[in-house]
Amino acid sequence: MAQVVLGEDENIESALRRFKRKVARAGIFSDMRKNRHFETPIEKKKRKTIARQKQRRWGSKR
Numbered sequence: 001m002a003q004v005v006l007g008e009d010e011n012i013e014s015a016l017r018r019f020k021r022k023v024a025r026a027g028i029f030s031d032m033r034k035n036r037h038f039e040t041p042i043e044k045k046k047r048k049t050i051a052r053q054k055q056r057r058w059g060s061k062r
Contacts (some may be wrong), residue, residue, distance in 0.1 A: 002026055 002022040006015050023029060039047070 002028065 002019060004015050004019040004022065006012075
């Protein structure tokens with residue numbers, strides 16, 4: 001669970017930005033999108049192959 005403690009002189013906009021960054025890094029949005037609707041086995045396989053291709057592409061440049 002993402003949590004942000006507001007600093008003494010910190011405004012709400014910067015705290016909200018920090019919170020959004022923490023949520024994105026924790027992978028909560030992707031998990032939420034993944035569980036939003038039922039995914040057929042074909043769609044699941046397609047999504048995983050695309051993810052593997054992206055990982056392979058980014059991994060080879062390092």
